[in-house]
Amino acid sequence: xxxxxxxxxxxxxxxxxxxxxxxxxxxxxxxxxxxxxxxxxxxxxxxxxxxxxxxxxxxxxxxxxxxxxxxxxxxxxxxxxxxxxxxxxxxxxxxxxxxxxxxxxxxxxxxxxxxxxxxxxxxxxxxxxx
Numbered sequence: 591x592x593x594x595x596x597x598x599x600x601x602x603x604x605x606x607x608x609x610x611x612x613x614x615x616x617x618x619x620x621x622x623x624x625x626x627x628x629x630x631x632x633x634x635x636x637x638x639x640x641x642x643x644x645x646x647x648x649x650x651x652x653x654x655x656x657x658x659x660x661x662x663x664x665x666x667x668x669x670x671x672x673x674x675x676x677x678x679x680x681x682x683x684x685x686x687x688x689x690x691x692x693x694x695x696x697x698x699x700x701x702x703x704x705x706x707x708x709x710x711x712x713x714x715x716x717x718x719x720x
Contacts, residue, residue, distance in 0.1 A: 591616050592614070592615070592616035592617060592688060592690075592708075592709045593614070593615045593616050593709075593711075594612055594613070594614050594624075594686050594687065594688060594709055594710065594711030595612065595613045595711050595712065596610060596611070596612050596684065596685060596686045596711045596712060596713065596714045597610070597611050597612075597613070597714055598610040598611050598670075598714060599683075599684060599713075599714030599715045599716045599717075600715075600716065600717070601717045601719065602676055602716075602717070602718055602719070603718070603719050604676060604677055604678055604718055604719065604720050605675060605676065606676050606718070607672070607673060607674045607675075607676065608673045608676065608716060609670055609671070609672050609673070610626065610670060610671040610673065610684055610686075610714060610716075611668050611669070611670050611671075612624060612626070612668065612669045612670070612671075612686030612711060613666075613667065613668050614667050614668070614669065614686075614688065615667060617643075617667075617688075617690075620643045620644050621643075621644060621690065621691055621692060621693060622643050622644075622688050622689060622690045622691075622692060623640050623641060623642045623643060623644075623688070623689045623692050623695075623697055623700070624640070624641055624643065624660075624662070624669040624686055624687070624688055625637055625638075625639065625640040625641075625686065625687045625688075625689065625700070625701060625704075625707060626638040626639045626640075626660060626669075626671045626684060626685070626686055626687075627684070627685045627686075627687060627704050627707075628680075628682035628683065628684045628685070628716075629682055629683050629685070629713075630679075630681060630682040630683075633682075635685070635704045636651060636704070637651060637700075637701035637702055637703075637704060638650070638651050638654055638658065638671070638684070639651070639654070639658060639660040639671060639701070640660070640689075640697045640698075640700065640701045641660045641661065641662060641669060642692060642697060643662060643664075644692060644693070646662070647697065648660055648661075649697050649698045649701050651701075653679075654673075654680075657673065657674050657675045657676075658671060658672065658673050658674070659671075659672045659674075660672075669686065671684070671686075673716070676716075676718045677718060678718050678719070678720045679718075680716060680718050681716060681717050681718045682715075682716060683713035683714070683715050683716075684713060684714050684715075684716050685710055685711060685712070685713045685714075686710075686711045687704070687707040687708075687709060687710045687711070688707065688708055688709040688710075689706070689707050689708055690708050690709075
Protein backbone atom coordinates (compact mmCIF):
# COMPACT_ATOMS: atom_id res chain seq x y z
CA UNK A 591 0.00 0.00 0.00
CA UNK A 592 1.41 3.37 -1.03
CA UNK A 593 1.56 5.92 1.75
CA UNK A 594 2.72 9.52 1.68
CA UNK A 595 3.31 11.73 4.67
CA UNK A 596 4.07 15.42 4.29
CA UNK A 597 5.71 17.48 7.01
CA UNK A 598 7.65 20.67 7.57
CA UNK A 599 5.06 23.40 7.25
CA UNK A 600 4.93 26.36 9.57
CA UNK A 601 4.87 30.11 9.93
CA UNK A 602 7.64 32.14 8.33
CA UNK A 603 8.19 35.77 7.46
CA UNK A 604 8.33 36.93 3.87
CA UNK A 605 11.79 36.33 2.46
CA UNK A 606 12.35 33.34 4.71
CA UNK A 607 12.74 29.66 3.93
CA UNK A 608 11.05 26.38 4.73
CA UNK A 609 11.77 22.80 3.75
CA UNK A 610 8.90 20.39 3.29
CA UNK A 611 9.41 16.64 3.31
CA UNK A 612 7.32 13.84 1.87
CA UNK A 613 8.02 10.39 3.26
CA UNK A 614 6.98 7.81 0.70
CA UNK A 615 6.48 4.09 1.22
CA UNK A 616 4.90 1.11 -0.51
CA UNK A 617 6.41 1.56 -3.98
CA UNK A 618 7.80 -1.56 -5.62
CA UNK A 619 9.86 0.24 -8.27
CA UNK A 620 11.07 3.72 -9.23
CA UNK A 621 8.41 4.05 -11.92
CA UNK A 622 6.65 6.94 -10.24
CA UNK A 623 6.78 10.67 -9.71
CA UNK A 624 6.20 12.80 -6.63
CA UNK A 625 4.43 16.10 -6.96
CA UNK A 626 3.95 18.98 -4.57
CA UNK A 627 0.64 20.77 -4.80
CA UNK A 628 -0.83 23.62 -2.85
CA UNK A 629 -4.24 25.02 -2.16
CA UNK A 630 -4.83 28.49 -0.84
CA UNK A 631 -8.15 29.49 0.76
CA UNK A 632 -10.93 29.71 -1.81
CA UNK A 633 -8.59 28.70 -4.62
CA UNK A 634 -8.11 25.54 -6.61
CA UNK A 635 -5.27 23.14 -6.07
CA UNK A 636 -2.21 23.89 -8.20
CA UNK A 637 0.87 21.90 -9.01
CA UNK A 638 4.02 23.46 -7.57
CA UNK A 639 6.64 20.91 -8.57
CA UNK A 640 7.14 17.40 -9.84
CA UNK A 641 10.13 15.10 -9.70
CA UNK A 642 10.50 11.87 -11.61
CA UNK A 643 11.91 9.10 -9.44
CA UNK A 644 12.98 7.36 -12.65
CA UNK A 645 15.39 9.95 -14.01
CA UNK A 646 15.28 12.88 -11.59
CA UNK A 647 13.74 15.33 -14.05
CA UNK A 648 11.89 18.20 -12.41
CA UNK A 649 9.10 20.57 -13.36
CA UNK A 650 7.95 23.75 -11.63
CA UNK A 651 5.13 26.25 -11.51
CA UNK A 652 6.38 29.44 -13.17
CA UNK A 653 5.85 31.57 -10.07
CA UNK A 654 8.18 29.41 -7.96
CA UNK A 655 10.99 28.87 -10.46
CA UNK A 656 14.28 30.06 -9.02
CA UNK A 657 12.88 30.03 -5.48
CA UNK A 658 11.73 26.44 -4.90
CA UNK A 659 13.73 23.27 -5.46
CA UNK A 660 12.53 19.70 -5.26
CA UNK A 661 14.79 16.72 -4.82
CA UNK A 662 14.92 13.23 -3.43
CA UNK A 663 16.83 11.32 -0.82
CA UNK A 664 16.45 7.79 -2.12
CA UNK A 665 18.13 6.25 0.89
CA UNK A 666 15.39 7.71 3.08
CA UNK A 667 12.57 7.39 0.54
CA UNK A 668 11.92 11.08 1.00
CA UNK A 669 11.21 13.90 -1.42
CA UNK A 670 11.75 17.43 -0.26
CA UNK A 671 10.61 20.86 -1.39
CA UNK A 672 13.07 23.57 -0.44
CA UNK A 673 11.26 26.90 -0.46
CA UNK A 674 13.34 30.08 -0.39
CA UNK A 675 12.42 33.73 -0.72
CA UNK A 676 8.91 32.95 0.40
CA UNK A 677 6.15 35.40 -0.38
CA UNK A 678 2.76 35.92 1.28
CA UNK A 679 1.13 34.53 -1.86
CA UNK A 680 2.86 31.20 -1.17
CA UNK A 681 0.59 30.75 1.83
CA UNK A 682 -1.38 27.55 1.36
CA UNK A 683 -1.82 23.99 2.46
CA UNK A 684 0.84 21.96 0.69
CA UNK A 685 0.30 18.33 -0.31
CA UNK A 686 2.54 15.70 -1.78
CA UNK A 687 1.13 13.23 -4.27
CA UNK A 688 2.33 10.28 -6.29
CA UNK A 689 1.77 9.35 -9.90
CA UNK A 690 2.61 5.78 -10.90
CA UNK A 691 3.56 4.18 -14.25
CA UNK A 692 5.15 7.33 -15.63
CA UNK A 693 7.04 5.87 -18.59
CA UNK A 694 6.49 8.10 -21.64
CA UNK A 695 4.30 10.40 -19.54
CA UNK A 696 4.45 14.18 -19.96
CA UNK A 697 4.95 15.14 -16.32
CA UNK A 698 4.45 18.84 -17.02
CA UNK A 699 1.00 17.95 -18.32
CA UNK A 700 0.29 16.06 -15.10
CA UNK A 701 1.66 18.83 -12.91
CA UNK A 702 -1.16 21.01 -14.20
CA UNK A 703 -3.81 18.38 -13.49
CA UNK A 704 -4.00 17.39 -9.80
CA UNK A 705 -7.09 15.24 -10.33
CA UNK A 706 -5.04 12.75 -12.36
CA UNK A 707 -2.69 11.83 -9.52
CA UNK A 708 -2.99 8.42 -7.88
CA UNK A 709 -2.09 8.90 -4.21
CA UNK A 710 -2.17 11.83 -1.81
CA UNK A 711 -0.64 12.57 1.52
CA UNK A 712 -2.18 14.78 4.16
CA UNK A 713 -1.50 18.49 3.85
CA UNK A 714 0.91 20.67 5.75
CA UNK A 715 0.14 24.35 6.26
CA UNK A 716 2.61 27.00 5.15
CA UNK A 717 1.89 30.54 6.28
CA UNK A 718 4.04 33.41 5.06
CA UNK A 719 3.56 36.68 6.89
CA UNK A 720 4.28 40.04 5.30
